[in-house]
Amino acid sequence: MPDFAKDIETFQQTYQAVVRQVRRVIVARDSVVDDVLACMFGGMHALLEGVPGIGKTRLVRTLSAALHLSFRRVQFTPDLMPADITGTEIFRLTLDGGKNFSFEPGPIFANVVLADEINRATPKTQSALLEAMQERTVSVARMTHELPSPFMVLATQNPIEMEGTYPLPEAQLDRFGLKIILPSPTEKELSEILSRTTGPTEPAVQAVAGVEEIEAMKNVVRRVPVASHVREYVAALVTATHPDHPAAPPLVKSYVRYGASPRGAQAILWAAKVAAARDGRANVACDDVRNAVAPALRHRLILNFEGQADGVNVEDILKQLLDRLSAGLSSPKEPFGPDRSESSP
Numbered sequence: 001m002p003d004f005a006k007d008i009e010t011f012q013q014t015y016q017a018v019v020r021q022v023r024r025v026i027v028a029r030d031s032v033v034d035d036v037l038a039c040m041f042g043g044m045h046a047l048l049e050g051v052p053g054i055g056k057t058r059l060v061r062t063l064s065a066a067l068h069l070s071f072r073r074v075q076f077t078p079d080l081m082p083a084d085i086t087g088t089e090i091f092r093l094t095l096d097g098g099k100n101f102s103f104e105p106g107p108i109f110a111n112v113v114l115a116d117e118i119n120r121a122t123p124k125t126q127s128a129l130l131e132a133m134q135e136r137t138v139s140v141a142r143m144t145h146e147l148p149s150p151f152m153v154l155a156t157q158n159p160i161e162m163e164g165t166y167p168l169p170e171a172q173l174d175r176f177g178l179k180i181i182l183p184s185p186t187e188k189e190l191s192e193i194l195s196r197t198t199g200p201t202e203p204a205v206q207a208v209a210g211v212e213e214i215e216a217m218k219n220v221v222r223r224v225p226v227a228s229h230v231r232e233y234v235a236a237l238v239t240a241t242h243p244d245h246p247a248a249p250p251l252v253k254s255y256v257r258y259g260a261s262p263r264g265a266q267a268i269l270w271a272a273k274v275a276a277a278r279d280g281r282a283n284v285a286c287d288d289v290r291n292a293v294a295p296a297l298r299h300r301l302i303l304n305f306e307g308q309a310d311g312v313n314v315e316d317i318l319k320q321l322l323d324r325l326s327a328g329l330s331s332p333k334e335p336f337g338p339d340r341s342e343s344s345p
Helices: 002-025 030-041 056-066 123-135 187-197 211-223 228-239 250-255 262-278 286-297 305-309 314-327
Strands: 046-049 071-075 087-093 099-105 112-116 137-140 143-146 152-157 178-181 256-258
Touching: 002 030, 002 056, 002 211, 002 262, 030 046, 030 056, 030 152, 030 178, 030 211, 030 262, 046 056, 056 071, 056 112, 056 152, 087 137, 099 143, 123 137, 123 152, 178 286, 211 262, 228 262, 228 286, 228 314, 250 256, 250 305, 250 314, 262 286, 286 314
Parallel strands: 046 152, 046 178, 071 112, 112 152
Antiparallel strands: 087 099, 137 143
16 A cells, blocks of 8 residues: 555654644643644544643644644633523624624634633533534524534643532533543653743744645544454453443442443544554554553543542553453454454454
8 A cells, every 4th residue: 555655654744743843832741742633633522631720721722823723712611601602693784774693603613622621611501512522513593503624622621629610521521532631740841841931932833734734634544444353452442341341340340330432432443543643554553552541531431439439540440451451462363362253364
């Protein structure tokens, strides 16, 4: 596949150019930047969580500038209404004295929408994003309006323990492809942040890609092949998050009320395909899948009462899940252990 190999090489070059521009402004872990770009090129939405002042909003602004995309920011507050996001019908008088209603688009009509501090708004307002995130459309007054392409929601939220926050509904959480945790900067990283933000000038970002390049890169990701045993590995991981499944590890059986949905499996595979293309490979490896499990599933596992009371960490559950299933990954011909009859090609 010489043409596809060239497409992979072009993807890798453009990806690296975007990362270089983002890193001119943002001081963040490699995994954070890669996960955000995995959402962009995998056609997913991202949920960024971290304490205030850690650079979540700045990261989203920088990404939209590097990709030359239209950008809108919505500050979520308790008094924000759904129409403030989606838009509304406006009553107008025409020049000839007539009267009609016309649609006034809201800030959701942009390529990159920053839902800032999304968990400070009420569940009613949060739900205004459901249709937009899933269908890429907005319905107002019995009319359906298409959103621009590409379309991506990057929502930031403060840890739910902080004052004045509302937990996101499960249906809302499930529409975010990845949940990305922004850790506090190390001493070295903080020193670099101070150097960039308190000097005489701030670094500027140049646009290195546009809508056409992004759509081409998303098409490359879609074409990255996935071997049958890798797909089965993803399916086994996700089904094992359900406590009633025979392969569920002990922590899942004891502390999980609801496991991940099929969207979780899709998110793992999209992120894994982007990782393969980013590394210049025309195939998805099981390591790509394992690296995508935490950001794709950490917000999709719903703990039961015992799990919440005992303060169980979802990351520990996912680690046990990976350890258990990876131990059965004995060989390419027997991806889940010798008792499995179906083999990979």
